[in-house]
Amino acid sequence: MKFSAYAIAALLSALLFAPACFAQAADEEQQARLAEIKQRIETLQQELNQVKSERDQLLKDLEANEKDISELLQRIDKIKSDMQSRGQKLQELKQEEKQLEESRRSMQRRVEQEVAAAYRLGRQEQIKLLLNQQDPQHIARQLRYHDYFLKQRSRVIDDYVSTLSELETVSSGIQREQDTLARERDQLEDKRRALTSAQQARQRTLDKLATQLASKSGELDKLHGDRSRLQRLVDEVGRAIANLINPSDQTPFAKQRGRMQWPTQGRRANAFGQRRANGITWTGVTIRANEGNPVQAIHRGRVVFSDYLRGQGMLIILDHGDGYMSLYGHNQSLTRAIGEWVERGDTIAKVGNTGGLSHSGLYFEIRRHGKPQDPTAWCRG
Template sequence: MALFPGLILVFFLTQFVSPACASEDAPARARELNELRTRIHDLQTRLDAKRKEKTREEKTLRSIDRKISTTRKALQLTEGQLQSGRKQLASLQQQQKTETRRLGVQREQLEQEVRTAYAMGRQKQVKLLLNQEQPDAVGRMLTYFGYFTRARAEKIDALKAVLVRLEILQGDIEEKTVTLAELRGNQKSRVTRLADQKRLRAQAVADLKQQLAKQGSALKQLKADEMQLQELVHSLQELLADIPADAGQNRPFKTLKGDLRWPTQGRLSERFGAPRGDSGLTWQGVLISAPEGGEVHAVAQGRVAFADWMRGFGLLLIIDHGDGYMSLYGHNQALYKEVGEWVDTGEMIATLGTSGGQTQSGLYFELRHKGRPVNPRKWCRGKPSRTAG
């Protein structure tokens, strides 16, 4: 674990620079961030390889959890595109109706003018020109006929323009309809894939539980998982200690005690400090039971310090809030933020799930100060069922 703090420290030190420097060296900063993420991924792989207790069942579960996360995010993207496409199609169809009505009105006006012109006839204009008794009327009538002719020509041009717009709109509608059909096909395919992955995951969870039961190592793994998380948080805490507490922070986290909103809606099924069965361990956070796929929100502004799969916690996201405060979100179905990203209070960061071997969907939520767990109920107001992020 010794390499981990150094890498994260490089990342955070490269991120806390003045806006002027950032704008002048944005490409270099982007390269540094990409390189750092690659190195963290490589480090995670090496750390995983060192864990002798990692089993085939665990690797299978981690792989499936990650695939489900990828599929769920792609499905959400497709759903967003479908929703946007439907709105665009509805707008195009409304424009088409408007232009069709305009076309009808202009046709009626033009037909009326043609009938009027036909009724007046060319003979009336010739009689006016030969009328020697009212020479002033001749000029006025010629001006009128000229205006009438130009107005009729303008209406014809306007009618042609409407027809062109209708033709373009029809093409756009047909194109959008085809796009929506393709998106619906993609969505159906991803829904099927997600269902298949969930079936594979259920089998992987069952295999893992069977393997632990055979070895009688469930308690050993529970303790190892807790120690691993503690080691990760401690390492992050050490390297973040030198970073200014107010960097990117609108309000110090310590002043938010009792005023935080819960990260999701649900029921508190496990409470802070309660015994974890007969393991001799206690809950370091809370477990909020809620339907799969629900949104998880950041409880406060901060920077993502960790976003990956961890045994016992599944897809885990950790946000650093400065001054030694961190919030942890585990068992997610999908993570929507990456290491180094800033998040705002209430911003969606993940969706609820069962990753890490859970059979019931929900969110594992922790708050820590200088590495030590603190009771979320003393920091969040009300109950999760009444105060979603």
């Protein structure tokens, strides 16, 4: 069978663009699945957060308080970062202004000298040279020298004018940066006052909750509820991500057993499987750490949950493929969103005390197919 040149070209074009089309279709399918995950999680959270008692309402109030605090802290960090960048730029502009001012003074002296020289020679320098009774070749040389000095004088004056213009631009830039910094300082103070108010509201809610949970049965009910919510979330996420495609070049999580770093520096307050005073065993490890310390991903993975969960506070979950997930709870704030890929060591959150903790720390779990694993078997040190 013979093919025309046009048919062959069309076939080659189809073969070349087919992988790109398939890749685009696969990416769109992945995005659609991620959107579906978000929707399923939102539906589950609405169910888990239903108010059934006064304690449930207090927990809902606590969630609102802690979300407000987390958002305010993120805004404060953003303003501080902006202020730091502007402060650095302001210093650079001031240094540039200083250098330009030095150049301006130097150039001004040169301009004054050129003006004085021009005044001494008068306005008819070339005519005077021509009228002098001298050798024509000597006159020609003198005229060339004279022309050179005129051009040099013009360049000196042009450079001086240009420097004055640059200096004016830099001075205006300094004023703008100073005005912006002043506004950002005001915004920072406003956010700090709002943060203080939100923290006071959180403490009032915690005091009311403490009264509700004064009995052992009340505390036990809360712990059972917290564990049940977390398990339902993990199960739902596991089902939702079952069909997501992971990169083929990713190092399997299982091969990193015993080689990974802990997600943050601090003292481990409990052991995996340790019995608590109320009879419930720990399914993860709490790491006591300073508020605001970075929380880092223990292995490459995709964010499949990044939100508040009652009992866990600001929680982020990473999917590492092959049924493995890592969970990081009680954070002050979260820095990654659902669908984002993170590398080992990337900062994904900041240590906090959300979820009603009285101290700051990170709650950390590793799970496989929804079942808790001992983190000490996976992380070094």
